[in-house]
Amino acid sequence: MIKIGLQLYTLREETSRDFVGTLRKVAALGYQGVEFAGYGGLTAEEMKSLLDELNLVSIGAHVGIERLRDHLDEEIEYHKVLGTKYIACPWLGDEYRESVVKLMEVTKVLKEASARLAQHGIELGYHNHDFEFTNQFGGKTMFDTIFELTAPAPLFAELDVCWVHFGGYDPSEYMMKYAGRAPLIHLKDVRQNEDGSPQTVILGEGDMDLDEVVKTAKLTGVEWFIVEQDVCQIDPIESITQSMAWVRNNVK
Numbered sequence: 307m308i309k310i311g312l313q314l315y316t317l318r319e320e321t322s323r324d325f326v327g328t329l330r331k332v333a334a335l336g337y338q339g340v341e342f343a344g345y346g347g348l349t350a351e352e353m354k355s356l357l358d359e360l361n362l363v364s365i366g367a368h369v370g371i372e373r374l375r376d377h378l379d380e381e382i383e384y385h386k387v388l389g390t391k392y393i394a395c396p397w398l399g400d401e402y403r404e405s406v407v408k409l410m411e412v413t414k415v416l417k418e419a420s421a422r423l424a425q426h427g428i429e430l431g432y433h434n435h436d437f438e439f440t441n442q443f444g445g446k447t448m449f450d451t452i453f454e455l456t457a458p459a460p461l462f463a464e465l466d467v468c469w470v471h472f473g474g475y476d477p478s479e480y481m482m483k484y485a486g487r488a489p490l491i492h493l494k495d496v497r498q499n500e501d502g503s504p505q506t507v508i509l510g511e512g513d514m515d516l517d518e519v520v521k522t523a524k525l526t527g528v529e530w531f532i533v534e535q536d537v538c539q540i541d542p543i544e545s546i547t548q549s550m551a552w553v554r555n556n557v558k
Contacts, residue, residue: 312341313340318343321346322346335547357388368433378419392490429489432463469494484526507539531553
């Protein structure tokens with residue numbers, strides 16, 4: 307069975323006010339694990355105690371490229387306590403997207419970080435938005451280019467299916483392309499506004515063929531669906547409640 311987690315970026319305003327209370331709500335809704343986007347000021351020992359109390363797994367964390375380069379030891383020590391298996395680079399600023407030469411700066415950091423994390427049983431991955439698909443280098447997507455330049459480091463793909471879709475590609479085809487290398491899938495729905503901009507929505511309320519994503523995930527070695535909604539149109543706790551209801555009805 308594919309397990310269900312939550313990317314805590316969805317609840318960033320809630321966690322900024324009450325990190326512990328927010329995690330209690332997440333656990334009560336039936337989420338089995340969390341992916342961190344910050345730690346709410348808790349020490350690793352405090353976080354481990356809270357996760358154990360709530361029976362939540364530390365799936366992974368989003369750690370920016372600069373922090374992977376300059377402060378990786380701190381992240382390693384924190385996640386060794388939590389028993390975290392995955393860390394993913396979540397984003398690249400505009401300065402890294404200009405050319406293959408700039409991307410090589412990124413992939414050098416990723417290769418070095420991957421090797422150091424592997425010494426502690428932690429895998430490194432890359433999480434996409436849409437720009438990795440709309441940006442092309444030599445006829446290849448920026449996403450594919452990152453993975454080619456990082457080889458032979460065992461970088462995993464954390465595919466955010468809504469942004470693959472919004473970038474003009476079929477999420478299921480990319481899941482098949484990276485089969486066995488995409489243990490974490492960001493399960494997200496999106497609707498295109500009249501001006502062409504994206505609006506992330508509760509699962510099942512957007513343009514995504516999520517049923518096909520679920521079917522493909524069962525064929526490609528996915529371990530976790532991680533629910534995320536970048537921007538919520540209603541109370542975020544209610545949003546993740548309704549998304550969990552969709553999961554219970556459609557992920558079996």
